[in-house]
Amino acid sequence: MPDIELETPEGGTVKPSDFRGRKLVVFFYPKDNTPGCTAEAKDFSALKPEFDAADTALLGVSKDSAKKHQNFIAKHDLTVPLATDREEDGLSDALGVWGEKKMYGKTFMGMVRTTYLIDRQGRIAQVWNKVKVKDHAAQVLEAARAL
Numbered sequence: 001m002p003d004i005e006l007e008t009p010e011g012g013t014v015k016p017s018d019f020r021g022r023k024l025v026v027f028f029y030p031k032d033n034t035p036g037c038t039a040e041a042k043d044f045s046a047l048k049p050e051f052d053a054a055d056t057a058l059l060g061v062s063k064d065s066a067k068k069h070q071n072f073i074a075k076h077d078l079t080v081p082l083a084t085d086r087e088e089d090g091l092s093d094a095l096g097v098w099g100e101k102k103m104y105g106k107t108f109m110g111m112v113r114t115t116y117l118i119d120r121q122g123r124i125a126q127v128w129n130k131v132k133v134k135d136h137a138a139q140v141l142e143a144a145r146a147l
Contacts, residue, residue, distance in 0.1 A: 001026075001118050002094040006061060006083035009069040014059070014083055016091075017122060023056040023144055024118040027131075028085075028097045030111040032064045032072035036133050040113070041072070043137035045079040056144040061085050061092065062111055117143050 005015045016024065027044065029037040044051075044058055051058055060082045064072070069082040085092045092098040097114040100107055113133075117126040117140065126143050128136065 001116065001122055001124055002091060003122075004086075004089075004091040004094055006059075006085055006091060007066055008081070008083055009066045009073060011066060014081075016118060019057045019059075019118070020122050021120055023054070023120055023125075023147055024059065025051065025056055025115060025140055025144060026059050026061060026091075026118065027113075027115040027140075028061050028092055028095075028111050029113055031062060032068045033075065036113070037062070038072075038076055040131075040133045040136065041078050041080055041082075042076055043133070044140075045077075047137050047141050048079050050141055051144060054141065054145045056141075057081075059083055063087065063090070063092070063098070115140055117147065119147060 001016045003015050003017045005013045008014055031037055058080045060080050063085050066084050097112045099112055101110040113131040115128040116124055119125045125147050
């Protein structure tokens with residue numbers, strides 16, 4: 001996993017290597033306060049105690065600003081940590097999850113909903129591409145428990 005720094009909603013920074021020694025789930029999502037992204041963040045928040053019990057940290061990542069993340073967390077009582085990826089040359093770019101998307105006949109650049117399970121040594125153990133939100137957090141928890 002590339003070790004690229006992300007901004008936290010509180011104005012600090014976090015990077016994947018900060019979690020070495022623990023398992024880590026990094027879920028990339030397109031945009032705060034949209035229906036699918038809200039459902040995904042709420043699902044991971046609801047299961048956070050079970051991820052903690054499985055010695056697995058969680059981190060949600062989008063290109064939304066720290067301020068937008070603060071509002072998103074407050075509005076939906078999220079307990080899952082969020083981080084902001086850089087506009088250019090960020091973690092999502094390095095992993096190829098920032099890319100061309102199509103919706104309603106228009107093509108644009110955006111975050112492709114993707115989840116990574118990272119082992120205790122910082123290696124990618126499993127990847128979920130083009131994630132469908134329903135039951136996704138529970139599937140990731142199962143994989144984290146098995147790792």
